[in-house]
Amino acid sequence: MKVFSVRGITQSGKTTTIENIIKELKKRRYSVGSVKDIHFEEFAIDQEGTNTYRHRRAGSELVTARGHYETDILFPEKLNVEEILRFYNQDFVVLEGVEDTNAPKIITAHDVKEVEERIDGTVFAISGRIANTLQEYKGVPVINAMSDVEKLVDLIEEKVYEKLPEFSGECCCACGYSCRELGIKILKGEAKREDCILGEENIKLSINQQEISMVPFVQKILYNAVMGVVAELEGYHKGSNIQIKVGER
Template sequence: MKVFAIYGFSKSGKTESIERIIYELKRRGYKVGAIKKSYHHDVEYDKKGKDTYRMEQSGADIVGGLSRSRAALFYNYEVKPLDFIKLFNTDYLVIEGRLDIAVPKILSAASKSELEELNDSLVFAITGKISESMEEYKGIPVINALKKTEDLVDLIENKVFPLLPQINCEECGFDCAGMAERILKGEKDIRDCVILQRNRVKIMVGKKPMYLAPFLENMLINIVRGFLSPLKGYEDGQELHIRIEE
């Protein structure tokens, strides 16, 4: 799953930009998830007196609402951002706000002073009201998400990569943010994450593990995913388990 964040001060044009981006990603056929980071203590879910509200008030740890066309789960305790993200199962996940995870970011700003205050090394695009008066800032493209949605989504398709493990093991020589920064600059590739590369394929022959050289491992992954991808039920980026019995 590819994850990116859009952040900026309120009234910078952030929410309208997110709406357009989601709309365009959907138009291109992607399954899209979205998270709103709330800075308030509580997230409101059902109206007072309604069933799910009463279930939550009774002390249920997780409350679910299920109808024919929609479903929702509410956690009645703090969920860590990464654990929450892992609940999503979409091609793209858009996070509104800043979570403490190393993902590519779009900065929404209304003025140059906001850019200066909020810019960080994982920003690959700038949008918001500032895009009325600027086309580039310190080498970062400034794109109006309302007028040039397709250009911005082209850039998202080009830049955003699958979520790094976020464990900051530094086996690649950097922490995850350092690696994400280098992937955005084109100096590294997601395959340079040692953890993602390790044990991508596990083969057991009877009870004995069988190890493949990296190029054979990649070849096998490409063959299996290529074979399964046109089939109904297949989802890119998901772990696969195949068991062949004699």
């Protein structure tokens, strides 16, 4: 799954840019998901007095509202981006206004000042209203999502990589970089997605069909624990493919 974020202030062309990107990605037969971050403290779909609100106040940890044309699952908390993305399996997921994630970014802006406030090594394109006056800024292409969306999506296909983990530098860095630093290197063409050594793991952990990323030392602990037991069992031989399923009763 490839994930990228589009960031910009209100009325900078952010949602219009995303709308046109999604249409072009669908035209190219990709499956697409999206996440919208709402920066309004009082925002809530579940309003006081509704039946679902009463369920939640009574103590329900997960509430689902099912109608004829949509199903809404309501969590009584703010989930982090990694938890949200576990519900997605699309080819591309577009994040609108999401800042707390390690993903390539497109900036939308009115002017250079707004670009300067947001640009960093994770930005691979600029769009929005500023695209009416600029074509490039500090080596980053400025592309009009209204008139040249094909060019913008070509760049998305070229630059956006399979989602990297969110481990801190102190936690992993087995490839020589933090996850964010590796992402920046990939965008610059100085590294490849395959440089993340988690793709070489010889043990995988899934919880409820969702694969869980593990840093190398956790992989090693789990691998050694499993192999220490299994290697003593009759029928085991070196190179065997081993599968273990655990369910709680």
